[in-house]
Amino acid sequence: MDNIRLIDLNTEIFADNxxxxxxxxxxxxxxxxxxxxxxxxxxxxKTSVILSTIDQLRGQFRTAVxxxxxxxxxxxxxxxxxxxxxxQINTRGSCHLDAVVVQKALQGLPLAxxxxxxxxxxxxxxxxxxxxxxxSFKVMILSVPEGDDKIQKYxxxxxxxxxxxxxxxxxxxDEGFDVERLRSRAKKLNPNIKVFEISCRTGKGVKxxxxxxxxxxxxxxxxxxxx
Amino acid sequence: MDNIRLIDLNTEIFADNxxxxxxxxxxxxxxxxxxxxxxxxxxxxKTSVILSTIDQLRGQFRTAVxxxxxxxxxxxxxxxxxxxxxxQINTRGSCHLDAVVVQKALQGLPLAxxxxxxxxxxxxxxxxxxxxxxxSFKVMILSVPEGDDKIQKYxxxxxxxxxxxxxxxxxxxDEGFDVERLRSRAKKLNPNIKVFEISCRTGKGVKxxxxxxxxxxxxxxxxxxxx
Numbered sequence: 001m002d003n004i005r006l007i008d009l010n011t012e013i014f015a016d017n018x019x020x021x022x023x024x025x026x027x028x029x030x031x032x033x034x035x036x037x038x039x040x041x042x043x044x045x046k047t048s049v050i051l052s053t054i055d056q057l058r059g060q061f062r063t064a065v066x067x068x069x070x071x072x073x074x075x076x077x078x079x080x081x082x083x084x085x086x087x088q089i090n091t092r093g094s095c096h097l098d099a100v101v102v103q104k105a106l107q108g109l110p111l112a113x114x115x116x117x118x119x120x121x122x123x124x125x126x127x128x129x130x131x132x133x134x135x136s137f138k139v140m141i142l143s144v145p146e147g148d149d150k151i152q153k154y155x156x157x158x159x160x161x162x163x164x165x166x167x168x169x170x171x172x173x174d175e176g177f178d179v180e181r182l183r184s185r186a187k188k189l190n191p192n193i194k195v196f197e198i199s200c201r202t203g204k205g206v207k208x209x210x211x212x213x214x215x216x217x218x219x220x221x222x223x224x225x226x227x
Numbered sequence: 228m229d230n231i232r233l234i235d236l237n238t239e240i241f242a243d244n245x246x247x248x249x250x251x252x253x254x255x256x257x258x259x260x261x262x263x264x265x266x267x268x269x270x271x272x273k274t275s276v277i278l279s280t281i282d283q284l285r286g287q288f289r290t291a292v293x294x295x296x297x298x299x300x301x302x303x304x305x306x307x308x309x310x311x312x313x314x315q316i317n318t319r320g321s322c323h324l325d326a327v328v329v330q331k332a333l334q335g336l337p338l339a340x341x342x343x344x345x346x347x348x349x350x351x352x353x354x355x356x357x358x359x360x361x362x363s364f365k366v367m368i369l370s371v372p373e374g375d376d377k378i379q380k381y382x383x384x385x386x387x388x389x390x391x392x393x394x395x396x397x398x399x400x401d402e403g404f405d406v407e408r409l410r411s412r413a414k415k416l417n418p419n420i421k422v423f424e425i426s427c428r429t430g431k432g433v434k435x436x437x438x439x440x441x442x443x444x445x446x447x448x449x450x451x452x453x454x
Binding site for chain 1: 268269270271296297298299301302320321322349350351352353354357370372373374376377379380381382383395398
C-alpha cells in the first residue's frame with residue numbers, strides 16, 4: 001500500500017472538511033443556534049441521552065436532532081415519536097459523520113427557529129473524534145457496562161470532548177467500572193472536561209447535565225476548532 | 228471533496244488488502260493454523276470471551292492472541308497474565324485491522340506450533356466488517372446492554388459473521404434486548420449464522436460455544452473470501 005499517497009489524501013480530506021465546518025459555524029452563529037456533537041460506542045445510550053435532555057429543556061429551548069446511522073431510521077423514528085424534529089443521515093458504510101454530510105442535513109432544518117441542534121454521530125469511539133463537524137460543543141457518552149478502561153484504548157475521544165457523560169449508572173456497582181479512576185484519568189488527559197454521572201432509565205443526574213448544557217448555551221461561548 | 232478519486236483509492240486499498248489476506252491464508256494452511264477474527268463494539272467483552280474460550284480449549288489446542296487497539300496494551304497484558312502468548316498491535320488512530328498489519332503481527336508468533344490464533348479486532352461495528360484479514364472464521368459479539376437494535380444499524384457486521392455471540396446474558400431480562408427478535412433478524416440477514424448466548428461472568432454458554440469452535444477447527448473447513 002502506498003502510505004505516502006494515503007497521508008496526502010487524508011490531509012486533503014481534513015482540509016476540505018475543516019473549510020466546510022467553518023461554513024457551518026458561521027451559519028450557526030448567524031442563526032444563534034448551538035450545535036452539540038454527541039459521540040459514543042454503539043449501544044451506550046446516545047438516543048436516550050438526547051431524548052432525556054430535550055425533555056429537560058422543553059419550554060426553555062427549541063431543539064431538533066440530526067441522526068447519523070450507517071443504515072436504518074430506528075433512532076429518528078424514536079425522536080419523531082417524542083414530537084421532536086429529526087433528520088436522518090444514512091452513511092451507507094462510513095463510520096463517522098463529516099462536515100459535508102452534516103451541512104446537507106442542516107439544510108433540512110429551520111435553523112433560525114432552533115436554539116439547540118443535537119447531532120447523534122455514528123456509534124464509534126474512533127473516527128468521529130477526528131472530524132470537526134462545525135459543532136459548538138463535543139460530548140461523549142460512556143456507559144457502565146462498557147468498562148472504565150475505554151479511556152486507555154480510545155484516548156483521543158476523551159481528549160477532544162468538552163463533556164463526558166457516564167451513562168447507565170444504574171448498573172453500578174460493577175467490578176469493571178471504577179468511576180473515580182475514570183474521572184481522574186479523564187481529568188489528567190483533558191483538564192477541562194466536565195464529567196456527569198447519569199441514568200436515563202432512572203433519571204438520575206439528567207437534570208444536572210441538562211442545566212449545565214443550558215448554561216453553556218446561554219453563555220453562547222464559541223469553541224475553538226479542535227482539529 | 229473529490230468522491231470519484233476516493234472510490235478509486237478505496238478499490239486499490241481493498242485489492243492490496245485482499246492480496247495480502249490471501250498470502251496469510253496460504254501461510255495458515257501451510258502451518259494448519261485456524262485464525263479467528265473477533266469483532267465487536269468497545270466494551271462488549273471481546274477479551275473476556277477470548278480468555279474464556281482459551282480456558283475451555285486448554286489441553287486440546289495450542290492458542291495465541293493478536294490484540295488490536297488504537298492505543299495501550301491493557302488487553303494483551305490480560306492475555307499474558309493468563310499465560311497465553313499475545314502480540315499487541317497499536318494502530319495509532321486506525322479504526323480497524325487490515326491484512327497488512329495482521330501479517331506483521333503474525334510474524335511475531337510461532338505459527339507452526341499453534342492450532343488457533345484469535346485476532347481481537349478494534350472495538351467498532353463498522354469498518355472491521357469490511358476488511359478480509361485472511362481469517363478462517365469471523366465471529367462478532369453483541370452484549371445485552373448494547374440493545375438488540377444494533378442489527379438494524381450495523382447490518383454488514385451481522386451479514387459477514389459466521390457466528391454471533393450474545394454476551395453478558397446475565398443482564399437479561401432487559402427491556403431493550405429481545406433475544407428471539409435478534410435471532411430471527413440475524414437468520415433473515417444471514418441464514419448460516421450460528422448464534423450463541425453466553426456470559427463470561429457466570430460461565431453460561433461458554434462451553435457450548437467453545438465446543439462448536441473446536442468442531443469447526445477439526446473439520447479444517449476453508450472459508451470463502453468474504454469481500
